[in-house]
Amino acid sequence: MVKKLILVVEDNTIVALDISRRLKRLGYNVIPYPIISGEAAIEKAERLHPDLVLMDIKLKGKIDGIQAAEIIGNRFNIPVIYITAHSDKKTRQRAMRTNPLGYLLKPFEDTKLQETILKVLNPKEQNQSSIPPPGGFLPEQRFGQANKPTKTAIELAAM
Secondary structure (H helix, E strand, C coil), X not given: CCCCEEEEECCCHHHHHHHHHHHHHXXXXXXXXXXXXXXXXXXXXXHXXXXXXXXXXXXXXXXXXXXXXXXXXXXXXXXXXXXXXXXXXXXHHHHHCCCCCEEEECCCCHHHHHHHHXXXXXXXXXXXXXXXXXXXXXXXXXXXXXXXXXXXXXXXXCC
């Protein structure tokens, strides 16, 4: 089985490295080097076509995580899960308009991270009611290619 490739977009390098380490421990391939801006996230998504993007909302640069997620979803059909410390109503409503498949509030446990990722990447294998949607996830059907083959670690190292 090919490991799924995940792009972590987080402007705090220490947090990004921690999330990447946790994802690797859970068995995922992670695009190396912290991606700290919306512009860099869009460029990496276009170039590497990850299976999933974990996106912080507040980022460095001119494009925030919500704008970047919308572009990535619309242009490349890549699912997005927000990972953020921002839970105010206005931010959450704005984020939900981009059709994310999850919204994790930091800090989060590895089990919650794994459950949310599995729900997105393997929706047919998951009991859809096992993860209560915070504010309501929008339908998974929007991202029909979430289970596409991904690059191996060797292919990534060659890039």
